[in-house]
Amino acid sequence: MAARGGRAVGWQLQQLRRGPRRVGREAGRAPAGRVEPRVEVLLQRPGLPNGLFSHILPAVRCRGRACYPLPRGASVETAFYLLLVIGNIGFFDVVFFHWYRCRLAERPECHREVFWHTVRHLVYALQFLWVANLRFHGAALLALGVLYAADVVVAWSDVWEETRSRSRQGGLPRGEYFTHVVLSVLVGAYLMSVLHAVWPDRLLPTALVVDPPSVPPLLRVLMTMMGLSALGVFVFDLTAWFKRGRAFRSLPQHAAS
Secondary structure: OOEEOOEEOOOEEEOOEEOOEEOOOOHHHOOOOEEEOOOOEEEEOOOOOOOOOOEEEOOEEEEOOEEEEOOOOOHHHHHHHHHHHHHHHHHHHHHHHHHHHOOHHHOHHHHHHHHHHHHHHHHHHHHHHHHHHEEEEHHHHHHHHHHHHHHHHHHHHHHHHHHHHOHHHOOOOHHHHHHHHHHHHHHHHHHHHHHHHHHHHHHOOOEEEEOOOOOOHHHHHHHHHHHHHHHHHHHHHHHHHHHHHHHHHOOHHHOOO
8 A cells, every 4th residue: 555644545556577677576675765766666546457547657666675656745735734824814815905995896997806806716716625625637637737827817917907906096005015925925835835746646547536635634624614615705706796897887987997
């Protein structure tokens, strides 16, 4: 059994030969922790026919006489905690600055900016749900690529709109600007952690599996609830955005344009 984070993940290693090199007793001669980049190992789900959902990995890690596939590492846990902090800071940013202090949804000139904030609710809802519960294998990682590309587009569009939509308020409040700087730094670290965590999974058979990170269960439940709440806020805000759009278009001089 291959272990990750102290628990078995359900993969069995079958020995293969590649030329004069063997996986097994010979591999056990490697020093503890040494990575053999040319050894191939067949991963096989227990209880399935031979070859079903199997894949060749280009490297193994050998400790004594036991060989394991390259571990996922702690990057997914790092990404989890960073996203948890980002989510709470983002919640404060939305509630205090967007809703309470600036009241963006009530301002016709901020209507387009509010749209990008609404879309961001959906983007981060999906991130909360996958980081806390799921693991993408193989070609399924393309879905994550689309999700994070959408995150970049939303962030860029939001910054583009802020210059125009906040001009009547004298620009962003100083506290909101500082909050955005902190979030940008954290998001950069988070994206690097995600990339490091999912990169080995590109070699696995295409699948979407439930494989939560090794974090306290209560925190995982918290992030899952954050994702479900963000989905609800997305639906509510999107409905309100369309209603306010019709009201703004009826105003003189089309102030929302």
